[in-house]
Amino acid sequence: MAGRGKWISLAVLALLIGLLPLVFPSGYYFRVGALIFVNALSVIGLVILIGYAGQISLGHAGFAGIGAYACALAPEHLGLHPLLSLVLGAGISAAMAALIGKPILRLKGYYLAVATLGFGILVSMILTNERALTGGPDGMNVADPGLRSLLRDMGWRLSGGEFWYGISGLVLLVGAWLALNLFDSPSGRAMRALHGSEVAAATVGVDVARQKLRAFVISAVYASVAGSLLALQNGYITPDVAGFLHSVEMVTMAVLGGVGSVLGATLGAAILTLLPQVLTVFAEYEQLVLGLVMVLVMIFLPQGLLPSIARRLKGRDA
Amino acid sequence: MDALLQFLFSGLTVGAVYALVALGFTIIYNASDVVNFAQGEFVMLGGMITVFAFDAGVPLPLAAVVAILVTAAIGVALNKLAIEPARGAPVVSLIIITIGASILIRGATQLVFDKQLHRFPAFSGDDPIRVLGATILPQSLWVIGGALAVFVGLWVFFTRTLTGKAVLATANNRIAAQLVGINTGWIMTLSFGLSAAIGAFAGVLVTPITLVSYDVGVALALKGFAAAMLGGMGNPKGALVGGLLLGCLEAMTAGYVSSQYKEAVAFIVILAVLFVMPRGLFGAKTTERV
Amino acid sequence: MSLLQVSGLGISFGGVKAVEDVSFAVAPGEIVSVIGPNGAGKTTLFNMISGIYLPGRGSVSLDGTDVTGVPPHRLAEMGLSRTFQNLQIFQEMTVLDNVLAGYHLSERGSVWADLLSLPGMRRRAARARAGAHQLLKRVRLDDKADQIAGNLSYGALKRLEIARALALEPRILLLDEPAAGCNAVETEEIDHLIAELSASGIAILLVEHDMKLVMRISNHIVVLDHGEKIAEGEPSTVSRDPAVIAAYLGTQEEEQADADG
Amino acid sequence: MLTVEGLRSRYGRIEVLHGLDLKVSQGEIVTVVGANGAGKTTLLKCLSGTQPASDGTIVFRGQSLTAVPSHKRLKLGLAQSPEGRQIFTNLSVEENLRLGAFLFADDQVDRDMADAFAMFPILKEKRNLAAGGLSGGQQQMLAIARALMGRPHCLLLDEPSMGLAPLLVAQIFDVVKSLKARDVTVLLVEQNAFGALKIADRGYVMETGRITISGPAADLIADPRIREAYLGL
């Protein structure tokens, strides 16, 4: 049964990614779509961490920052191909997560939140202050990965928007597939178990510390890859990507969508990415409305959009 | 030597600001286990409302009282309109509500007032007080005094009054609290009202030093949160010590090491403290047995 | 040779000795009960044996290996499993997933296998699933398999914990008041279950206040009071021990008579 | 004193109490027995107001409780020692007891506390410790003592003997009996059906959300159906 749910989720996602372009009136929609996919990717990482392992992080943008700046710096200083830089960034993020995760993950609840927050702030502070390397708060250019021109040489002409829409969508699908696999696996169950009761999880043989670390590292990699994709498609990157507000935005997306599922993550990412675009008509009222939407969703759908809606639908069926 | 003293004055001033925010967190946290990320907004409101009332000709003390009362009412409204309806929701959802509320309050403030920086006069003038070659502004003494006063008040509230215990009981076990006759809804209202009032009070005290605009809340909440965690969440002692310590850490780092990385040093110290004491300096142990 | 050997175990909380110098042994297939007044230190003893508390003094050995201070998940790997007096259920997971979590050790593989959903992982998971359904049947919870565990009644949760503990296929099982919250008839079922388990060679360490159950199935009883062992022996000897009667049992003739009548 | 008519209650979509009638008179000890999952705890939760009733009426001392929120029911004299004990784990034993008398601020609070300590000396010994550190049985004692601190006219006890040593089980039943002497009415849910029926005036048997058998306690003990299904005799 769980196995079928996985394929349904993936199919829904794939159809959305594949069919939406048919109704896009302009290139701008590809851009927004790509952003949603990139955000959804990092939110899926957080779903693993928060929804499954029950560990909060207010510093995940730090990993996005590492991923983004890896793509900005490595090609320039190490002569690495931007795509390899993405892998390098993911590797550094994973290593970082493993390193800091060990001491940090012993903390619980808000103490963990503040520790991860500290990590995120450290990263963004380094990116901001090491001007010589990173361009400081003004940011720096990111080299074009050259893939588009490669495709063009192969006779496949795509606009930048279309290209990144495709790439982000593809990566999101892969990310979603991996996450769904994980959820329905012994590791996923172990993570949820330690979320429920660490003591009980330990007594059934779950290495709690290790399992937490696993979730942390995996989610860091998701955030890092998302950060890299963002840097590559923007062609320009500033320390904002690693900032506290971005961390909070990621958590908000996860919670808004419903912290337990891949589709929820995508939905949360979509809503929070689209809202500012929709709210431009309100201009002055944008912040007010954004805040209001967040509050209302949480009041009426406390489990997040997707789970709460699913629950209601189920309730009606019966 | 006078430099050290100057750094200390600076640290205590800034630290007292953090402490006031951190103290504001304690009540709501103690009543509901929720860290109210809109706490910084209360501080901002305290400052902004006072500014506009004062500019409209209301005497400063009265303007301050108005600001505190209005903010307390907003706190109560936040509880009634957003927190209570979402009762039973997971804590992360409640946190997102408070974050949403803070964005909302910011957006509304920017509409009702403006996006400019503001300030009103210091209570006892701007002439610095000289001590052994270092200087401190009279307003800093107000802030430090305010933080101490709020601390003492909260400490008495939580250790000496039955209502204070009822607040703790509500967070610890809401059902049981109702079973012993505690009106948990009222306790929540009270907590939000008090927290907001403390926040606004802080805003009134610090605005002459830090200035105020619609968006100062985020940074304040962040630092206050860090301070509260350093000291141990929920304990007024922790909030006070955590705040002052954080302020002094930053000032000392800025003075002796590097101003660029003063926040970094502060966070590294917080991480180090938490590594040794996972519940902060004075954090209460939760005692759940298996 | 004994499977579990506890020697001179002790621990203090804030200066108060909760358990002091307790020693005993459990052999495979044996049922050893620990009894004693409330606060005697029984649960604390369990917490030390299962690695949740680090003992202040003394040692625990499993199969001859010293396992004092070994974390719970390692002990689980070595075949030690337990239930809790204060229920430790994965509230938000389904009943089935609770039991599946108990299969963690036999189910787990590399994280890559999990991420990529490799066939090996799927095979292991399917085996665990089949086993879990069996266990649920055994504790009469098979009809509730897909319910959220938090929604079960107290007695049902008690049984769920036992099923989860059994999923580990333990060599030694620690049961902390398994019959609490069960009526006489339900207690009897647990009685049978424990007997079956011990017959299959599992060593059982039992804490229970239901003396009928304890006296009926124990091979050996350890009596604690104020953290110290005050008596030990076969049920018949222990139940006649004046110290035990004074501290714990009281005179139950009246009730016993009524029940028998 | 307490009259329940047609009580229904549901968790989400699932109804677990299907129209329950029950009556407790002043000064009576009434016990409810039933298998795991029968709905006993749900019944008590409805009475104390921590679980909403979807239908039916609860009348307590002539007043309908339908619109009375749970924190006001104690004021009316209805106290509960809940399943799972629900003590304030982070507060000290003494604070737990003091909060039990949250509604009162008179001298009697101290006397009641002294009584509670006399009843359970171990609690006195641990009065300044966090209640979460207590052993299971000690917590159970605390839950009962805390409920008594509320000076109830009617006490709802959900499996008070659970996790208690035999000596204390006997003591708890004695306490319940002594409450009767103080004119406190008791509704007792027990798995130790034998013990409960022995001290009760009347009893109800609950099966999957319905009352199936009721009558004087002595009759129930003698009832073969009950002897087989609940007393294991």
Place this chain on the structure above:
Amino acid sequence: EIRLGVSVSATGPAAFLGDPEAKTIEMLVEQLNEKGGINGEKVALTLYDDGGDPNKARTFATRLIEDDEVVAIIGGSTTGTTMSILSVAEGEGIPFISLAGAISIIDPVREYVFKTPHTDRMACEKIFTDMQAQGISKVGMISGTDGFGASMQAQCKEVAGDYGVEIVADETYGPQDADMTPQLTRIRNTDGVQAVLNPGFGQGPAIVTRNVAQLGFDVPLYQSHGVASNAFIELAGADSAEGLRLPGTALLIADSLSEDDPQYEVVTSYTKAFKAAYNQEVSTFGGYAHDAFALMADAISRADDAEDPEAIRDALEKTSGFVGTTGTYSFSPEDHLGLDLSAFRMLEVKDGGWQPVE
């Protein structure tokens, strides 16, 4: 109808810049349309608030071009947002006038990208020129870690030597810091500091100004154009601010400008209109937006085809001697800023108000 796109940071950490910019452009569009628009064509304004987030800025730039189909873009309050908009505009061939300071925006020159603010480097140069004239050679710098402060810090360090000025102390503060006395104490304790330079915007400079006074640190204080407004004096306190200097534009001294000053006309009409519309003082940043819009409108009116971005760009590049609030602009294929140092005026706080330094 001529579609003009704007993306500025009207909220967020750079709202100081973006808020007056947005207000200015909205006001000017209205004025222009009331007067009949450009060559009879009304200007349809699409304005987005990117909140200072470069990522959003890029999205809005894409939206402006692909969805709203604008012919030109003004915006990019910060360097980061500008760089994001810039690559889109450059890629799609849409003329873009940036409102940010960094020199890298127009150096090297990009085909479609122009800017109106002075570069940070120019502000530094102006300040150091003044210092040199005062005989100041050792300076303690304290700057904000925000983009504005950091960029100026870097530029000033680069050019200081050219003016015989040595930066002997280099401190920073966070954008939301409440007390800078430790940093200032450090500067004071550095040997031979003759002046303090504080590039930054927001509350930081006001607090620095107060702290300097609090410490009784008696050296000349230089601020940057980041705080060139009357509100700043109020925030910093007239007493503390007295004698402080900064490089500003004619906007700040509109009242004392002589009528034959070439900027008199444009500056007074803008300050008056802005005050009337928003009951708020103008700032240098609003002035940048004013000039950007005026330049754009002028170019569109001169373009061969007002609907053709290419033509507008060409017209823009041919701008010459155009008087704005900031200075007089002359673009060329080699220069997409078109201002020189003369546009800056050294201002000083005297008796609680801004006065030009003779």
